[in-house]
Amino acid sequence: MTVSPTTVEPTTSEQLEAILAAAAAASEPLGSLLPNERAPLLRAVADALDAAADELVPLAMEESHLPEGRLRGELTRTTFQLRLFAEVLEEGSYLEATIDTADPDWGMGPRPDVRRMLVPLGPTLVYAASNFPFAFSVAGGDTASALAAGCPVIVKAHSGHPRLSARTGTIVKDALAQAGAPHGTFDVIFGSDQGVQALRDPRIKAGSFTGSIPGGRALFDIASGRPDPIPFYGELGSLNPVFVFPGAAKARPDEIATGFCGSFTLGVGQFCTKPGLLFVPVGSAIVDAVVAAARDIGPAPLLNDRIARGYEQGLRRLVEVEGVQVVLHADPVRDLAVAPTLVKTTVPNLLEHKDELLEECFGPASIIVEYADLDELTRAAEAFGGNLTATVHAEESETDVVAPLLTLLRERAGRLLWNGWPTGVSVTYAMHHGGPWPATTASIHTSVGTTAIRRFLRPVCYQQMPAALLPVPLRDENVLGIPRRVNGVLTKDDVRH
Amino acid sequence: MTVSPTTVEPTTSEQLEAILAAAAAASEPLGSLLPNERAPLLRAVADALDAAADELVPLAMEESHLPEGRLRGELTRTTFQLRLFAEVLEEGSYLEATIDTADPDWGMGPRPDVRRMLVPLGPTLVYAASNFPFAFSVAGGDTASALAAGCPVIVKAHSGHPRLSARTGTIVKDALAQAGAPHGTFDVIFGSDQGVQALRDPRIKAGSFTGSIPGGRALFDIASGRPDPIPFYGELGSLNPVFVFPGAAKARPDEIATGFCGSFTLGVGQFCTKPGLLFVPVGSAIVDAVVAAARDIGPAPLLNDRIARGYEQGLRRLVEVEGVQVVLHADPVRDLAVAPTLVKTTVPNLLEHKDELLEECFGPASIIVEYADLDELTRAAEAFGGNLTATVHAEESETDVVAPLLTLLRERAGRLLWNGWPTGVSVTYAMHHGGPWPATTASIHTSVGTTAIRRFLRPVCYQQMPAALLPVPLRDENVLGIPRRVNGVLTKDDVRH
Known part of the structure; x- marks a missing residue:
């Protein structure tokens, strides 16, 4: 080559x-x-x-x-x-x-x-x-x-x-x-x-x-x-918060911990869909399980020097915030390589320091936030600006309490996930990768x-134009066989006069 | 009241x-x-x-x-x-x-x-x-x-x-x-x-x-x-140029003149779709016919003082341009009322003074531009920025010469009309009222x-969401009976697994 x-x-x-x-x-x-x-x-x-x-x-x-x-x-x-x-x-x-x-x-x-x-x-x-x-x-x-x-x-x-x-x-x-x-x-x-x-x-x-x-x-x-x-x-940028409801936290702490670790460290945390915050009920077994799982993940190289410097800065900002407890702190970046970092805080502390804590930290770090009750969870959700994704982990039996939170999250995110992880965006007809500012400049x-x-693409319309001057897709005969709206109705038929 | x-x-x-x-x-x-x-x-x-x-x-x-x-x-x-x-x-x-x-x-x-x-x-x-x-x-x-x-x-x-x-x-x-x-x-x-x-x-x-x-x-x-x-x-703003091809100019000068007069004076010229320029072959009978028809249109009141002052300014700018000939000059605005004004120029002069002449003049004034040949017409079309509309008057036998001009105009306008007038925008499924800057801020x-x-509207997507938390239009059963794209195919059917 x-x-x-x-x-x-x-x-x-x-x-x-x-x-x-x-x-x-x-x-x-x-x-x-x-x-x-x-x-x-x-x-x-x-x-x-x-x-x-x-x-x-x-x-x-x-x-x-x-x-x-x-x-x-x-x-x-x-x-x-x-x-x-x-x-x-x-x-x-x-x-x-x-x-x-x-x-x-x-x-x-x-x-x-x-x-x-x-x-x-x-x-x-x-x-x-x-x-x-x-x-x-x-x-x-x-x-x-x-x-x-x-x-x-x-x-x-x-x-x-x-x-x-x-x-x-x-x-x-x-x-x-x-x-x-x-x-x-x-x-x-x-x-x-x-x-x-x-x-x-x-x-x-x-x-x-x-x-x-x-x-x-x-x-x-x-x-x-x-x-x-x-x-x-x-x-x-996007923070991609994950909200774990009490039922799910109780039913499958290990599964959630493992999934979360896989997601926030995927691509060495350098995904715009990296889950940057994990909300769990106070005292949940998930915290220890996450730390244990993340500890097993060795260092991996970041993309380049600029990303590495940005990550170090972001990390410093994070760990210096009052009331933020480092639960897994990797060594500093060495030859671009770095292992995951996890910090922990509470909802009141998050809300008090939202400027520092609700800023994306691009790399393998995430914040675990313990919430006291669903009211705290709601107040935390309300603090978010635009995001690409927001994720809920809950049991089917919890849909009633999830629904109002989902309503809040829909105003703030482009994609809402249930019992999944935001990384790994599939390319499909229904996929949406966007969201309100600052997730995108055009929500x-x-x-x-x-x-x-x-x-x-921009629209153009033709008024009373003879067939010879019309683009093929707009002529009476639908030679391309595409769906068209004719006099208000979707059809693949030719236009009949 | x-x-x-x-x-x-x-x-x-x-x-x-x-x-x-x-x-x-x-x-x-x-x-x-x-x-x-x-x-x-x-x-x-x-x-x-x-x-x-x-x-x-x-x-x-x-x-x-x-x-x-x-x-x-x-x-x-x-x-x-x-x-x-x-x-x-x-x-x-x-x-x-x-x-x-x-x-x-x-x-x-x-x-x-x-x-x-x-x-x-x-x-x-x-x-x-x-x-x-x-x-x-x-x-x-x-x-x-x-x-x-x-x-x-x-x-x-x-x-x-x-x-x-x-x-x-x-x-x-x-x-x-x-x-x-x-x-x-x-x-x-x-x-x-x-x-x-x-x-x-x-x-x-x-x-x-x-x-x-x-x-x-x-x-x-x-x-x-x-x-x-x-x-x-x-x-x-929009200039809404009208291009009269030689065949049409010869076949129906009076019809075009009458239509044009009706359009540029409709609503006392205070429409964003007012045709601000009429291109006709040099020596066409249309010029005299337009002036004659416009002369019969009496004064009518403008919307308000601010519009009146703006119109007077615009008119002054227009008539002061070198090489612009006033062919019908109404009295100045009096008690808000004003009759139509028409000026005439050539394509070379238009191109020389494009900053003054290709600026919208909101009110009952328009510019007749005589062109020497189709090459001049093309050069004139290329001078336009974004417009809401562009109109062609031509005979069916002229479609071959119209086609390349229409290609140019499509880049510059949101709506292309054939033998019609841009004022009187119908509200329909296919209507487009927009265009490249400065016709709009969002073409x-x-x-x-x-x-x-x-x-x-903005998109939101739901990933693996239980039915109870999905909005009604996205549930398996299509209770609203609306068209949906399911696995890539437009359908009104329920989703079957």
Whole structure:
């Protein structure tokens, strides 16, 4: 395997200009492809990445320090996702094709023939994340959904895995070219300043990001502050609280302790869905069980120096809070490697120090919070801002007491789990990976699951347009066989006059 | 009819606090109603407004100077819209209910049971517009769609029709209360500062606005700049260019001239869809025909002093541009009343003075632009930023030359019309009233049509949740009989395991 060293140099101004110009030029031809013509492009990318697994996985291991099994699984997820979006295109609902034929008797006055569908926003800038070098990086979910939508994609590579980014980028570009995608459909750029410069460029029509709250907020502010503001979909930080109800705590302390340990230490705690707080009844056997289980977990390397420094800082902040008891304190980070840390506190103390304790600590640390009664649990839940997930562990017999808490949590989280763990987000039709600020910059959208495509599409409608000038999905004959809403009713039938 | 004078006083701090607190308290009970339980609330509001027509219309006439026929039509549109959203709720697609049952063989690894639907964002602040005292004001499209979504609504009344706003607000509040809506579901506030204070309040979860570019931008910046940014849906300015192709110009100059005059002077030119530019082939008979038709249109009163002053300024800017020829110049505004103005220029001159000429002039003025050839027409189209609409007048035999222009226009407008006029936006399933910046602050959404509801909803998903804790629309049994996506397939069937 040869990686040209020049590929990880920062993108030059000339290169950036050429990439932006090519993306702008690709916008119309890529966007005008029918959905079933664009689907093969996604499959071509998936096939090329799968074929390159033995080259890419070692590179990812070297740069991210993540183990082989995890990275192979992540690559599978990545290519599965690309193929799932190909299916979404062929199924066609995502277009939201809607046809209202002319109606002289329409309730508010005669209605013209109006036909609506979604069209791509245009060139999209995707900021890759460090913690998923495949699934949230160069060919990850944002890229897959934006390409599926018909938007040219420019990925701003993460500095944590530059060579993998360059190599993945080349494979994706080559696969797209061979599959007949317009030149400019995809490229990768390197360098923070280059990323900001691209985000400010009027040819960029949308941005997406996975990363920290300060980083995402800074970019969101740039995107919103442009002379022509653009949507910016940032998936930022999340605490992912877990609430264990008394019945569950009593019935299966060990199962919950083991599950929790597996989840908060998965990927060395570097998941945006890491459960950062575990609420248990005071005196529950879960506390000792968690500590015992976590003690068996040896040190593992963090992704990079920057993450390591951030983790050390976060940990210091945590353990210095008054009333926080360290129940399992690993040694400091050594050569990037670190073992799990657990601290314990009470609800009143959590509420008193919420600024310090309700801040994400990215890495293998979590807070166990003992609650005295359900009233305390409710007050704790009310203290949370937006989260990607909130989890409840309870017995079926406890649903009555869980229900009001779930109502509170729904206001504060994008995904609500029952007797499960928030890490390991499945890519499905119903999955939602998002939530109110600061979990995301745009709570009405998801970055995982098939509906992630909606972020990169805008509606256009045609009024009284002759068939020859209508896009194929909006013509009377439903040649694509997609679901459409015709005069208010979902159907796959042709339009009959 | 009695309108208490205190109702048009600026809202006091105490009142505002009470209104915000009540909206926050109403959020959960209103949002938890099933869609078919919320539909009757919208119908109750519609019925109450219809019943009050003879009281409201004269008040609207007095404050807006618009004629009775127009205002009665607008009220019909307003109540039709409320009832249409009631139907949207009962049909249920808007929930995007999606169910993935657990699947051990899912391509990327075993999938848990995941169920997703849309839930209301929470209390929404609606800024009323001046130019549609019913349809884009207190009980207008934003209010209807936000209430339909399940969001409590606080309307910031427009200063142009305060008494109508107060009275409409009272009728809406009373109707909602009588229909059993939670206290706090709806209220109206008065005063610019009060509007800004509400927009900054953390209890407000979304904003929407119809008005000018500077006004909308200022509010968008506040919403985006909050510590917790919220979505802000502004429908701002639009030029709505009309392109007359040579065949159409030759075949039906009078029809086009008459239609254009009717459209740009409708509502005294105070529509966001007013056609601000008419492109005709050089030497076309349309120019004289337009001037002749417009000359017959007498003065009519503008909405208010502020609009009148803005119109005078805009007009001065227009006529002072070098190379712009005044072909019909009405007298200045007198007692708010003004007759139409028309100016004429060429494409090269338009492109040379695009900053002055491609700026919306709100009122009964429009620019006729003569083009030398189709190449000039293309260059003119490329000069436009985002618009709500773009219109083509052409013969069926000209579709080949229209097609490339339409491709350009689709990038720049939300609605594309063929041989029609952009004013008079129908409220339908397929209607899109939006477009790229500066037509709106959020091009992926519409403020008219049934999909306007999507602005006020966010997804939530439930993972492995017991039936007792699932919202009704996501349970196995499809008791509401709504379309749902189950394991990737649209269906109204129950879920079978």
